[in-house]
Amino acid sequence: MLMAQSLFILLKRTRPDCHITVLAPAWTKPLLERMPEVDESLVLPFDHGELKLGARRRFGKSLASAGYTHAIVLPNSFKSALIPRFAGIKQRIGWRGEARGLLLNDCRYLDKAKYPRMVERFAALAFPANKKLPDHIPDPRLLVTRPMVDKALAKFGIETTGGWPKRLIAICPGAEFGSSKQWPAEHFSMTSAKLVADGWRVVIMGSAGDAAIAQEIYEGIEKRVGHPLTDCCFNLTGKTSLAEAIDLMAACTLALSNDSGLMHVASAVDLPVVALYGSTSPDFTPPLASISRVLTTPIDCRPCFDRECRFGHKRCMTEIEPHRAVAAVLELYAK
Incomplete structure (x- = not known):
């Protein structure tokens, strides 16, 4: 989750008016609360590895009224891409894996040589496919007083x-x-x-x-x-x-x-x-x-x-x- 903050920073820089909601396990909440770029966090109500297709569908449908326009799916699993699809989010972005092309409509091939670091792979999803990353990717920085x-x-x-x-x-x-x-x-x-x-x-x-x-x-x-x-x-x-x-x-x-x-x-x-x-x-x-x-x-x-x-x-x-x-x-x- 920490390296995802670099993605959030880039989203705010390139789209200052965007509202970022992060759907993630409950344990990540203290991290997300220290990321100024995150406007809202939602608890993912499923344990790691759980499919629960029916429950995922119902949960996804419950998000439809929120009006989300874009979903960036960072985990590479098939099931992680189900909720944005069930929520009817128009732009669903992520890296190819586990036949996710059925669920993502901006499903990208990952060139591991081009993006050797995990933080680069996350950051690249802030931009259109094939757009060059900035020379400097912002590092994660948690807010502490x-x-x-x-x-x-x-x-x-x-x-x-x-x-x-x-x-x-x-x-x-x-x-x-x-x-x-x-x-x-x-x-x-x-x-x-x-x-x-x-x-x-x-x-x-x-x-x-x-x-x-x-x-x-x-x-x-x-x-x-x-x-x-x-x-x-x-x-x-x-x-x-x-x-x-x-x-x-x-x-x-x-x-x-x-x-x-x-x-x-x-x-x-x-x-x-x-x-x-x-x-x-x-x-x-x-x-x-x-x-x-x-x-x-x-x-x-x-x-x-x-x-x-x-x-x-x-x-x-x-x-x-x-x-x-x-x-x-x-x-x-x-x-």
């Missing part, structure tokens, strides 16, 4: 010294895609312990599903620094809402993250990001922050885009050594 940040910092007991917290790094160890995208807990704890010893504070962030690895990282940091982590390490995994995670991320100095949703959140609040890529590729979904460093390994089998390592060694992640991450953090901090 100081009161929002102060409220989140106060709730989780992260003190400031008059201004923004200094040398506060967000550690994002989760990877819902699969373990092939996950840097080892030991590497995160080694890196974090080195930074804590140098005076940094650490915030471990993620969903409830990341709680086990986060606790392993926290305990590893504590063991390495040799003292309790009171006031220097905050394990907030599973304790924040998405809105709070956005605000806390905005308060940080840097983020160290796997290729994950939180990496893109950090980028969208323009936080300097050190991004760890294993099975996936920064050529497709890079961090879109103004300042970033991507760490990878040169092994032949990456990127494979497998959720789990087919060889079982996960060398693409394990061989990104902690000292490289520390050096990258300090390099970005010096900027």
Whole structure:
């Protein structure tokens, strides 16, 4: 959803009077509320993978009176194109896939060489087919205010010294895609312990599903620094809402993250990001922050885009050594 903001920005630039309504799952609402270009959001009442053809038809029909003139369908599935068709929206735009030509009347062939990045594929749908993209595609940027940040910092007991917290790094160890995208807990704890010893504070962030690895990282940091982590390490995994995670991320100095949703959140609040890529590729979904460093390994089998390592060694992640991450953090901090 975050990279779709680039599309929304371009739509507003080229058609200032357009009204943008986004139909998306409920979990995206905190993101959409931080996008000034979005005028309205509607909750998609279907879970991922559900067809429910009759219910989709009824839902689509219920939107017909809204008077939508254009629908841009970003997911590539057949079922995602059903609702605009049932709603009777005249212009239905999207990339070809799953025989969607039956539902889309501006169904485009995707030249992956021409548009290698996901953000480019979204942005291209703001323009007529075959029109050249602008030289610069606007990066996603979520709206965050100081009161929002102060409220989140106060709730989780992260003190400031008059201004923004200094040398506060967000550690994002989760990877819902699969373990092939996950840097080892030991590497995160080694890196974090080195930074804590140098005076940094650490915030471990993620969903409830990341709680086990986060606790392993926290305990590893504590063991390495040799003292309790009171006031220097905050394990907030599973304790924040998405809105709070956005605000806390905005308060940080840097983020160290796997290729994950939180990496893109950090980028969208323009936080300097050190991004760890294993099975996936920064050529497709890079961090879109103004300042970033991507760490990878040169092994032949990456990127494979497998959720789990087919060889079982996960060398693409394990061989990104902690000292490289520390050096990258300090390099970005010096900027």
